[in-house]
Amino acid sequence: MSKRVLLHVGTPKTGTSYLQDVLYRNRRLLASADILYAADRFDAHFLAALDLMKLPWGGLETEAVGAWDSLAAKVRDHHGTAVISHEILATASRSQAGRALESLGHGSGTEIHVVVSARDLVRQIPAEWQENVKHRQALTYGAFLDQIQDPERKSRIATWFWGVQELPDILNRWGHDLPPGHIHIVTVPPAGGPRQLLWKRFSVAFGLDGLDLDLEAERANPSLGAPETALLRRINRAANRELAPADYRPLVRELLAHQTLSRRSRSPRLALPPDVHPWTQQVTGSWIAEIEQRGYDVVGDLHDLLGQPPVEKYADPDHPVERQVSAAAVDAIKALLLESARLRQSEDRLRHELHETQVALERSYLRPTYRWREKAVRRLTASGAGRGLLKAYRRARGRSSRPA
Amino acid sequence: MTPRSEEDTPGVRRAWGWVAHLLDGGTTPWRDWKGEGPSRGRVLPGAQQLELLRRLNLAGPPSPALATRVVEASAPGRGRPDLELAGAVDPLAFGPPPVDPADLPDDELLRVAAGILADDVVAAGLPDPPRAATRRPWARRxxxxxxxxxxxxxxxxxxxxxxxxxxxxxxxxxxxxxxxxxxxxxxxxxxxxxxxxxxxxxxxxxxxxxxxxxxxxxxxxxxxxxxxxxxxxxxxxxxxxxxxxxxxxxxxxxxxxxxxxxxxxxxxxxxxxxxxxxxxxxxxxxxxxxxxxxxxxxxxxxxxxxxxxxxxxxxxxxxxxxxxxxxxxxxxxxxxxxxxxxxxxxxxxxxxxxxxxxxxxxxxxxxx
Structure with a gap:
């Protein structure tokens, strides 16, 4: 049974990919400090979260069958500290959170700590819409904003958004029967601050100070500008029907969004519309007041959650500057051409290899000895005695080459 | 910290009373329920689960084991989270608004029911495979x-x-x-x-x-x-x-x-x-x-x-x-x-x- 479990349950777009990447790549070093990050693949905790919440995810869920119970068993078998981290855990229901905590040893002597990293809504709202677009959604930014501001929150978009973003509610679901001191809120520093500040906060919350971890990130979730997101939304509208999820992920999300469009850093950034800004301040203000009352451990400053003032020059992705979208589209076409060329070369190479294999095979078939042997085997298999002889020969030769 | 549904208030006691009523096979809608009862768990079950159990009681009755499974279930997949009962807790500035379970759309109840049925299907397993007939080499291809x-x-x-x-x-x-x-x-x-x-x-x-x-x-x-x-x-x-x-x-x-x-x-x-x-x-x-x-x-x-x-x-x-x-x-x-x-x-x-x-x-x- 683990002595201590640090359960990081969100929220998305708060540096979680970076944190998980560091934990995964340093899992052996962590193990030497008696800290378990139980993952045999970088997305192991993501699959466990899908399994816990019975959440379909474009077919990936088929790899998640039994993943939570398997992760929980590893955590229970460990005798030191264990870390679990995935941001979609933020949306777990009360009963799912209860099941998760129980499976990790809550109530049986294990000290459970819930960690939530949080960022201001001023950045989270555009980031969540962009994340939706990167997951095949084609709804406009305006429609997204309308749905999340609807007090009824009945739409799937609004349900998901508030499920993973509404800090006091997430903490209610995950932490209501934990001591306040076992609940840690890591606030994401304002944009433009020291680069390592967020990691320092994570390091304090997870007790990783003093460990010589390799902090070079291999995986990140880079963001796009306003025209690039507008382009991606149009691509979704045009290609969603024809493009299977298994192809969308490598071609659109990875190649176009992450590897190509995210590099266009000089285009106008996606931002919160200035007229929505006062509403976010009101919502966040009520959260801060609630959290201050509860006495949680805050790593950082709760007032980081208020975010920056409204932008002066707002680039509306629903009415982008077409010249900028065209420039992004040219980059996208170039990337797809290069990828097509690479695949063509790969296809040519494979075709050549296949041809060489076929030639070699035909050559071996054409040898007289092969034809004699083939004839002999055919005759022998036609009679019982012949089959017996063949069997004896194969046994004497020492390996099985029985026909299929 | 005590969340809304765990406070010992008349509204929460009324909700636990309704849970007990439903687990006993009751069919009274939430808005007509007046009784109270002691807490029976870590958190109050969601409005979706409770309304589904009420409907099952109307159609059923379900076995005690099934009734317990329903109140402990979580709606799988994307959709509204487990909702609080309107009148059991006061609406706050955060969290999904509490609801009268009778107002929930069938789609929400169906999410919970589909999850329970999926568990049943897995538990039932596969029927015995039919005895494989010998392949007929002369069969038309x-x-x-x-x-x-x-x-x-x-x-x-x-x-x-x-x-x-x-x-x-x-x-x-x-x-x-x-x-x-x-x-x-x-x-x-x-x-x-x-x-x-x-x-x-x-x-x-x-x-x-x-x-x-x-x-x-x-x-x-x-x-x-x-x-x-x-x-x-x-x-x-x-x-x-x-x-x-x-x-x-x-x-x-x-x-x-x-x-x-x-x-x-x-x-x-x-x-x-x-x-x-x-x-x-x-x-x-x-x-x-x-x-x-x-x-x-x-x-x-x-x-x-x-x-x-x-x-x-x-x-x-x-x-x-x-x-x-x-x-x-x-x-x-x-x-x-x-x-x-x-x-x-x-x-x-x-x-x-x-x-x-x-x-x-x-x-x-x-x-x-």
Whole structure:
């Protein structure tokens, strides 16, 4: 049974990919400090979260069958500290959170700590819409904003958004029967601050100070500008029907969004519309007041959650500057051409290899000895005695080459 | 910190009293409930779970074990989280607003019911496999393609009779029927395999683009096989009574499963949850071999293409018929049978119907 479990349950777009990447790549070093990050693949905790919440995810869920119970068993078998981290855990229901905590040893002597990293809504709202677009959604930014501001929150978009973003509610679901001191809120520093500040906060919350971890990130979730997101939304509208999820992920999300469009850093950034800004301040203000009352451990400053003032020059992705979208589209076409060329070369190479294999095979078939042997085997298999002889020969030769 | 539903207030005590009432088989709606009771758990169950249990009590009664499973269940997949009861807790500045459970849409209750039914299907497991018949080497070689709902049961039956598909020189039988029914079949087959969107979300974009899903595009299927094996080995089969003769058997072969529109939608929803409970081949087998027979037995009106789509489906069917005749494939059956015919049935599944069916199946399982 683990002595201590640090359960990081969100929220998305708060540096979680970076944190998980560091934990995964340093899992052996962590193990030497008696800290378990139980993952045999970088997305192991993501699959466990899908399994816990019975959440379909474009077919990936088929790899998640039994993943939570398997992760929980590893955590229970460990005798030191264990870390679990995935941001979609933020949306777990009360009963799912209860099941998760129980499976990790809550109530049986294990000290459970819930960690939530949080960022201001001023950045989270555009980031969540962009994340939706990167997951095949084609709804406009305006429609997204309308749905999340609807007090009824009945739409799937609004349900998901508030499920993973509404800090006091997430903490209610995950932490209501934990001591306040076992609940840690890591606030994401304002944009433009020291680069390592967020990691320092994570390091304090997870007790990783003093460990010589390799902090070079291999995986990140880079963001796009306003025209690039507008382009991606149009691509979704045009290609969603024809493009299977298994192809969308490598071609659109990875190649176009992450590897190509995210590099266009000089285009106008996606931002919160200035007229929505006062509403976010009101919502966040009520959260801060609630959290201050509860006495949680805050790593950082709760007032980081208020975010920056409204932008002066707002680039509306629903009415982008077409010249900028065209420039992004040219980059996208170039990337797809290069990828097509690479695949063509790969296809040519494979075709050549296949041809060489076929030639070699035909050559071996054409040898007289092969034809004699083939004839002999055919005759022998036609009679019982012949089959017996063949069997004896194969046994004497020492390996099985029985026909299929 | 104490969350709203764990405070010891008259509203929370009233809610726990209602939970106890429902677990005892009660059917009083929340808004009429006045009693109180002590806390029975870590958190109050969600409004969706409690309303589902009330409806099961009305339709049931459910076993005590099933009642407990319902209140402890969580709605799988995306959707509204477990909701608080209006009147049990005061609305705060955060969290989803509390609701009167009677106002919840059937879709929300169906999410919970589909999760419970998926657990039942997994627990029931697969029926014993039929004794494999000895392969008959002299059997006529064939492959069945086209409408999956027509082809799959025939193929399964032939395999059971020792006549698996494939082999050198196989004749390709492209199975089809009227295009309206093939569209309903395609969505049904998809719902029983990889799942996907609801009927209208699947059909309406097809209508907008006037396209067909590849599996029921008989022209495309015939052309693809013709390119592979030559046109002389491709047959279009529109009359199902011709299939036994073409595959060389005497006894009749099974037709497509007669499954109601609501049942297909329920299978689609259960399949989504099964995706997280079983690996893909087992998930498909559980849907086809464990759930499907129960859905077929339930009966109900079958799915038909809504009238508003009649024109484009007819145009597409005419084009398909002409293209197949032009290509010169032998056609077994009347080529005009590809044209849609008016059928009675349900033009779309209803959440209420799928929920009623889910509750019926869950109650049956609880009693068995």
């Amino acid at each position: 064939y492959r069945l393609v086209g409408d999956a709902l027509l082809a799959d049961p025939v193929r399964a039956e032939l395999v059971a009779r020792g006549r698996p598909p494939g082999g050198r020189g196989s004749v390709i039988l492209v199975l089809g029927t009227d295009l309206g029914q093939m569209l309903a079949h395609a969505w049904t087959a998809r719902s029983l395999a990889e799942g996907g969107p609801g009927w209208r979300d699947w059909l309406d974009p097809l209508a907008r683009h006037r396209t067909l899903p590849p599996r029921i595009d008989l022209v495309r299927a015939a052309r693809a096989w013709s390119d592979r094996v030559g046109p002389e080995r491709v047959r279009i089969v529109l009359d199902p009574t011709e299939i036994p003769r073409l595959v060389g058997v005497r006894r009749p072969l099974p037709g497509p499963p007669e499954i109601s529109a609501d049942a297909v939608d329920l299978a689609r929803r259960v399949g989504q949850v099964l995706g997280l409970l079983a690996v893909p081949p087992r998930r498909r087998a559980l849907l086809h071999e464990t759930l499907l027979p129960r859905l077929v037995a339930a009966g109900g009106p079958q799915l038909v293409v809504p009238d508003e789509h009649a024109d484009w489906v007819h145009t597409r069917a005419v084009r398909m018929r002409d293209a197949l005749l032009r290509a010169g494939y032998p056609v077994h059956g009347d080529p005009d049978s590809l044209l849609p015919v008016g059928r009675s049935g349900a033009s779309e599944p209803s959440d209420a119907g799928a929920l009623a069916l889910a509750m019926r199946l869950v109650l049956e399982e609880g009693r068995s």
